[in-house]
Amino acid sequence: xxxxxxxxxxxxxxxxxxxxxxxxxxxxxxxxxxxxxxxxxxxxxxxxxxxxxxxxxxxxxxxxxxxxxxxxxxxxxxxxxxxxxxxxxxxxxxxxxxxxxxxxxxxxxxxxxxxxxxxxxxxxxxxxxxxxxxxxxxxxxxxxxxxxxxxxxxxxxxxxxxxxxxxxxxxxxxxxxxxxxxxxxxxxxxxxxxxxxxxxxxxxxxxxxxxxxxxxxxxxxxxxxxxxxxx
Ligand SMILES: Cc1cc2nc3c(=O)[nH]c(=O)nc-3n(C[C@H](O)[C@H](O)[C@H](O)COP(=O)(O)OP(=O)(O)OC[C@H]3O[C@@H](n4cnc5c(N)ncnc54)[C@H](O)[C@@H]3O)c2cc1C
Numbered sequence: 731x732x733x734x735x736x737x738x739x740x741x742x743x744x745x746x747x748x749x750x751x752x753x754x755x756x757x758x759x760x761x762x763x764x765x766x767x768x769x770x771x772x773x774x775x776x777x778x779x780x781x782x783x784x785x786x787x788x789x790x791x792x793x794x795x796x797x798x799x800x801x802x803x804x805x806x807x808x809x810x811x812x813x814x815x816x817x818x819x820x821x822x823x824x825x826x827x828x829x830x831x832x833x834x835x836x837x838x839x840x841x842x843x844x845x846x847x848x849x850x851x852x853x854x855x856x857x858x859x860x861x862x863x864x865x866x867x868x869x870x871x872x873x874x875x876x877x878x879x880x881x882x883x884x885x886x887x888x889x890x891x892x893x894x895x896x897x898x899x900x901x902x903x904x905x906x907x908x909x910x911x912x913x914x915x916x917x918x919x920x921x922x923x924x925x926x927x928x929x930x931x932x933x934x935x936x937x938x939x940x941x942x943x944x945x946x947x948x949x950x951x952x953x954x955x956x957x958x959x960x961x
Contacts, residue, residue: 742770746831746841748821750775752784754847755803762811771813772839774831777870778818780805784870788895791874791902814839855890859952868899881906888912890949892919900941911942913949 745761747754750773758771775781781803789795808815816837823832830840852867854860866876880887881903889900892914900910912919918929933943 743768743842744840745769745771745843745845746839747771747773747845747847748831749847749849750777750779750781750815750817751847751849752781752802753849754845755781757845757847758811758813769843771811772816772841773808773813774816774819774821774833774837774839776818776820777872779871780808780815780817782871787868787871787874788898788902790871791868791877791899792905793902794905797871855949855952857949857951859954862952862954865952868895877903878906881908885909886911890914892916892943892945893922894920897936901936904939904941909940909942911944913944913947915946915948917946919943919945 747758754773758773761769779797780801782797783800783802786795786800790797790800805815816833819833819835819837821831822834824830824844825832828840829842829844830838831844832838852869854865854867859865864880866873868874868877877887877899885908887900887903887908887910889896889903889910889912892912896912896914897919900912904910918924918926919933920929924932937943
């Protein structure tokens with residue numbers, strides 16, 4: 731006869747995940763399917779949002795979708811799965827002796843298992859002026875908000891990089907009414923994905939929509955010059 735009771739299973743292990751992004755949360759979804767009962771899960775995310783589909787930031791920038799449309803795991807999903815979620819909290823310390831993590835504001839959580847799923851940081855050109863106001867990357871909702879805000883105030887945008895993300899950003903900014911120039915170091919656009927004839931066709935069709943291009947151009951420096959405000 732099986733005499734075991736839920737009490738016999740002992741306390742659950744504590745799983746802490748740092749990074750509330752696409753890969754990490756997908757891992758939790760699989761883990762919950764395989765072993766729903768073995769962990770008490772706590773998630774720390776630096777962004778002030780539940781997990782969203784980062785890939786769809788381009789349609790959000792272009793005004794075709796909203797932030798709500800691209801949420802993958804709404805707050806209810808975390809509570810339904812008994813996950814403690816800390817949004818807007820960046821983990822800045824891992825105390826491996828005490829097996830605990832700590833955030834900027836001093837929030838602390840102990841772990842038995844620690845999963846680091848912190849993604850990556852966008853590459854910023856290491857040139858003078860890269861830290862000027864108005865110079866941003868394209869990685870998260872905050873970047874999209876900054877671009878949307880800029881598009882309502884200013885007329886001209888320059889996108890450095892004519893790869894897939896650069897062209898998506900340029901397209902979104904153009905749809906927001908900006909005059910956009912793409913500066914690209916390569917001999918043709920998206921040279922990792924396209925051969926020259928295909929890239930020329932793409933360039934032509936984007937030029938017909940009003941996008942401008944500077945190909946085979948290095949950016950040695952970014953300088954601050956007042957852009958005419960939208961009139
Ligand atoms: C506009 C855009 C379009 C893309 N399109 C495609 C595509 O078509 N196909 C494709 O395969 N990929 C695409 N990607 C890439 C894809 O989004 C990433 O590969 C994917 O999001 C990686 O998932 P991740 O969980 O590793 O990291 P992320 O989704 O970046 O999540 C990591 C999270 O960890 C958080 N974090 C970092 N450090 C800390 C810390 N110390 N404490 C707490 N939280 C922290 C970050 O704020 C972030 O929210 C695109 C990316 C962008 C930006």
